[in-house]
Amino acid sequence: xxxITSVISLGFVAQVLRLMTPFYLGxxxxxxxxxxxxxxxxxxxxxxxxxFSFAVISILTGNITAGFILAVLINLLxxxxxxxxxxxxxxxxIVTGVGFNLFIAGLTKFLLVYIFSSSSNTPRFEGLPEFTxxxxxxxxxLFLTDYxxxxxxxxIFISAYILFKTRFxxxxxxxxxxxxxxxxxxxxxxxxxxxxxLICGFLSSLAGIWMASNQNSYSDGMIAGRGYIAxxxxxxxxxxxxxxxxxxxxxxxxEAFEISLQITGSDIxxxxxxxxxxFITILVLIGFIGKTKPPAxxxxxx
Amino acid sequence: xxxxxxLINLISVTLxxxxxxxxxxxxxxILGKDPFEIFGMIFSEVFADGYGIGQxxxxxxxxxxxxxxxxxxxxASLFNxxxxxxxxxxxxxxxxxxxxxxxxxxxIVILISLIFGFIVSGFFGIIPAYIKIKKDVxxxxxxxxMNFVILALVNFFLLDFxxxxxxxxxEKINEDLMFLKISDVLPFFDGSTLNSSFILAIxxxxxxxxxxxxxxxxYKLRSVGFNELAxxxxxxxxxxxxLISFFIGAGIxxxxxxxxxxxxxxxxxxxxxxxxxxxxxxxxxxAKNNPIGIIFSSLLFAILDYGGLSVNQLIPKExxxxxxxxxxxSLLAVDKIxxxxxxxxxx
Numbered sequence: 001x002x003x004i005t006s007v008i009s010l011g012f013v014a015q016v017l018r019l020m021t022p023f024y025l026g027x028x029x030x031x032x033x034x035x036x037x038x039x040x041x042x043x044x045x046x047x048x049x050x051x052f053s054f055a056v057i058s059i060l061t062g063n064i065t066a067g068f069i070l071a072v073l074i075n076l077l078x079x080x081x082x083x084x085x086x087x088x089x090x091x092x093x094i095v096t097g098v099g100f101n102l103f104i105a106g107l108t109k110f111l112l113v114y115i116f117s118s119s120s121n122t123p124r125f126e127g128l129p130e131f132t133x134x135x136x137x138x139x140x141x142l143f144l145t146d147y148x149x150x151x152x153x154x155x156i157f158i159s160a161y162i163l164f165k166t167r168f169x170x171x172x173x174x175x176x177x178x179x180x181x182x183x184x185x186x187x188x189x190x191x192x193x194x195x196x197x198l199i200c201g202f203l204s205s206l207a208g209i210w211m212a213s214n215q216n217s218y219s220d221g222m223i224a225g226r227g228y229i230a231x232x233x234x235x236x237x238x239x240x241x242x243x244x245x246x247x248x249x250x251x252x253x254x255e256a257f258e259i260s261l262q263i264t265g266s267d268i269x270x271x272x273x274x275x276x277x278x279f280i281t282i283l284v285l286i287g288f289i290g291k292t293k294p295p296a297x298x299x300x301x302x
Numbered sequence: 303x304x305x306x307x308x309l310i311n312l313i314s315v316t317l318x319x320x321x322x323x324x325x326x327x328x329x330x331x332i333l334g335k336d337p338f339e340i341f342g343m344i345f346s347e348v349f350a351d352g353y354g355i356g357q358x359x360x361x362x363x364x365x366x367x368x369x370x371x372x373x374x375x376x377x378a379s380l381f382n383x384x385x386x387x388x389x390x391x392x393x394x395x396x397x398x399x400x401x402x403x404x405x406x407x408x409x410i411v412i413l414i415s416l417i418f419g420f421i422v423s424g425f426f427g428i429i430p431a432y433i434k435i436k437k438d439v440x441x442x443x444x445x446x447x448m449n450f451v452i453l454a455l456v457n458f459f460l461l462d463f464x465x466x467x468x469x470x471x472x473e474k475i476n477e478d479l480m481f482l483k484i485s486d487v488l489p490f491f492d493g494s495t496l497n498s499s500f501i502l503a504i505x506x507x508x509x510x511x512x513x514x515x516x517x518x519x520x521y522k523l524r525s526v527g528f529n530e531l532a533x534x535x536x537x538x539x540x541x542x543x544x545l546i547s548f549f550i551g552a553g554i555x556x557x558x559x560x561x562x563x564x565x566x567x568x569x570x571x572x573x574x575x576x577x578x579x580x581x582x583x584x585x586x587x588x589a590k591n592n593p594i595g596i597i598f599s600s601l602l603f604a605i606l607d608y609g610g611l612s613v614n615q616l617i618p619k620e621x622x623x624x625x626x627x628x629x630x631x632s633l634l635a636v637d638k639i640x641x642x643x644x645x646x647x648x649x
Contacts, residue, residue, distance in 0.1 A: 041442050085631070089638045094381050094442055095587070099634055102580060103627025106620065113618035114333070228446045235439055269462060275454030278447040285433050285444060292438050 012256060014142030020245075020252035021152045022047065022207040026230030027237065027244045028159050029203035034239060035163060036196025037176035037189075038086050039299045041097025043204050044227025045104035050075045050208030052108040055218035056115060059125045068128070072205045078104075079201030080194075087193045090301035109220055120220055127213030148210045155203075160241040172196055176295035179302040189302055225278060232281045235292050254280050311590045314640040318588075318633040319602075325628050326621075335617055343616070344609030354608070356485065356494025362597075362604035363496075363565075364389075364558035364575075366503040368582035369589065369596040370510040371554030375427075376591045377514055378547040379527035384430065384445025385555045386579030387452035390572075392423030392556020394456050397472045397563050397570030398464065404476040411479060412564065419556035426452055427552025428545060435541045441548075449579075460572055471571035481565045497565030504597060506557065511593040523547050555579070581607075584626045587633055 026043050033040035050071045058067030078100070085096045113119050128146055135141040144150050163169040174182035175192040183189050204227070211226075212218050229251050237244030254277050261273045323341075330337040348354045368385050375382040382388075396419035403411050430444035464472050481498045485491040514520040525533040526543045534540050562574050585603050589595030603626070610622040 039440070041440075044446075085635060089635060091634045091638050094440065096631075096634060098381065098383055098442065098583065099587075099627065099630040102583065103624070103631055105580075106623030106625075106627045110618055110620040110624045113620050119620075225446060225450055228443050231443050232439075232447075235443075269458050271454040271458040271461075275451050278450035278454075281447050282429065282433070282444060282451065285437055285439050286429075291436070294438075 010139060011142065012260065014139065015256045015259070016249065016253045018143040018145070018149060019255050020248050021149045021210050022226050023230050023233055023248040023251050024152050024155065024245060025148075025203050025207035025210070026227050027234040027248055028155055028241065029200040029207065030231050030234050031159070031239055031241065031244060032163075032172070032203065033196045033200035034234070034298050035169075035176045035295055036172045036193045037179060037295060037297045037300065037302065038083075038193050038197055039093045039097065040082070040197065040200050041094055041231070042082065042100035042104070042227075043200065043207075043230055044223055044225065045097075045101035046075055046078065046201055046204035047208040047211065047227045048101075048108055048223045049078060049104045050205035051212040051222060052111070052208075052218050054209045055122050055125065055212040056111070059122055060115075064126065064128060068209060071209055072202060075201045075205035075208075076198060079197050082201075083194045083197040086301070087190050087197070093299055093301070112218070112220060122218045124216045127216050128209070146210070146213070148206050148213075151206070156241055156245050163241065168195075173295070175302070176297055179297050179300075183302075193302070229277060229281055232285060235294075236284060238292070239295065250284075251277060251281070310641060310644055311592075314637045315588060315590065315595075315633070317640065318629065318636040321632045321636060322625065322629045325632065326625055329624070330617070333617070340613050340616055343613045344605065347612035348605050348609050352485075352488075352490040353493045356491035356496040358601070358604045358608045359500050360494060360496045360561070360566075360604075361607050362600040363500045363503045363561040364578055365582055365585050365600035365603055366507055366597055367557040367560070368555045368579060369586040369600060370506050370593050371551045372582055372586040373510060373551075373589070373591045373593055373596060374514065374523070374547055374554065375551035376586060377520075377527050378523045378544060378551075379530070380431070380434070380544060380548055380551070381440075381442050382427065382430070382445055382548065382551055383442055383580070383583060384426070384448045384452075384552070385582055386575060386577060387445075387449035388423040388426050388552040389555040389558045389579055390456050390575055391426050391452050392419035392553070393559020393563065393574070394460065394472075394570050395419045395422040396556060396559050397475065400475045400479055400563065401473060404479065408478050416557065416560065419559060420553040423556035424549040424553030427548040431545045431548035435544055457572055460570075466569075469571075470573065471567075472569045474568040475563065477568075479564060480568060481560075483565075495566050497561070499561040499565040502557075502560070506554065507593040507597050510554070514593065519543075519546070555582075581626060584630050587630055 026047060030040050030043045053074045054067045054071035057070045058064050061067065082096065082100060085091045086093045109119070112122065116122055128148065130145055131147050131150055134144045144153070163173065171182065171187045172192050172195065174187060175189045175196070179189045208223070211222060215222065230248070233247035233251055234244055237247040258273050258276045261268060262270065327337040330340060348358050368389060372382055372385060396415045399415040399418045400411055403414060426448060430441040430448060433439050433444050434441045460470065460472070466473055484496040484498065484500070485494055514523065522533070522538050522543050525536065525538060526540050530540050558575065558578065559570065563570055581603055585596060585599045588599040606622045606625060610619040613619070
């Protein structure tokens, strides 16, 4: 199959929509945190952590449900600690985020070797159960194949609704735009910042779980910067759920294109194909967006 | 004289190292290991003889260079986490230049190679700085993306044009270019690969210290890092300062390759850096961005790195990565708590 036919096929479009799942979950996760005024660079680390804990707990217990629940809980636990650092102690959010990323990367590397005596990956395991309701419907059956992807598409509307139509969303945004004004109206700003971080932890755990489940194993470095690309997508999408969706779509299209290039075996050297998503991210940030405008109090401790 | 600020820094650094040791002790006990045995082995391996000490200093050398570069960036509040990519680009170019120009006199070849390496690493630092200035996108995201791009590019150019067949390395540079081994002068370090790069690294730390604290540009750089808006009103061209600091900071990271290329193997090898660019973040933070402090924190991490190898059969050497992470996090927390405490009690 040559490149052109593989790219214009319906299967390619479905592939793009499916591969968008971790990007959108990660971007949406970061968005909830930043709307509440906390820059969360450690989405990457949180995705890594949940992919690891889901795979390892599922393998060790033989129970996917236990793996899923515990992976989410572990992420929430780390989110509370992250919140304690950034909200309660008011430590620089970016440095904290990088610290968490390095700590989680080290911890997963160490435990991988310690538990499985392998520095590269876990044994294979059965991923999450398939979602079969749509499987007979022509196009949708191709990409709505698991519950997390389904949830991811619903999340576009859910997150827009929560952020802009509910009291919770309004208060969360006030924590990110003008915390002093919010506080004067009796909103407990710090609590809302914690809520934003916890939602971030939850959504990024789904992204990581999807990655491990999709690959049927955990391998070291499997997140490969997707958390950071998700942050870029959030910035390009100007912190708006629907715009973020389109930004993520662009990045997943490039990833699907990269996979097609690899499968069809073009003349382009493989290293250059692999760097495509990151290179594109840089190009997009340099060229195609205007000056970005984050929530006014984003990154400012309160 | 130790100023009050330095005293507070010293207290929080010491406390956070102690807390890290405590956490790691508990962690090891949970895993059913004997922490005293493991730490004992690490230190006895390092301090057993001249060889152990020499190897530890050898491992500290690239850390000192990279961390000095990071300190320049961090002082300007530029959180450069792309050292891993930058130093690989620079080191690759250092090796290539030394290979291509070896018809010139030895000191000139070395000098030109190092300058080229500096410029190339620095160039890759300019890109995230530009995006930060023009688009206000955090350098953390772009430097990470640049890591992936640079490593892929280096890998591509190396394998397709310059590598020795079926290896991941360049050819060996001329033997005359190799730096002096310290063990040739001081037999105490017999067998160790410690070389004159270490002395240059100490020199680099002193120069970086003078650059940051004693020059006009260093003042501007710290001013921008402290408060960008106020610096702008003072008439400092903040965008220019950000660009130049990122260029210099990223440029210095290239010298990490000096130790490996001129001092040890004689060629650039893909993967030689082994994530040392990330370790350097921990080193720099622990030194509170002070280049003189960096010498000491590099030594601490070199001890962990070299000693970690010796306990590998008891516990995977990746434990040291966990230690790095814990050091950063405990440092951040302790630092804040200590400085809050002193604000309340003393001021």
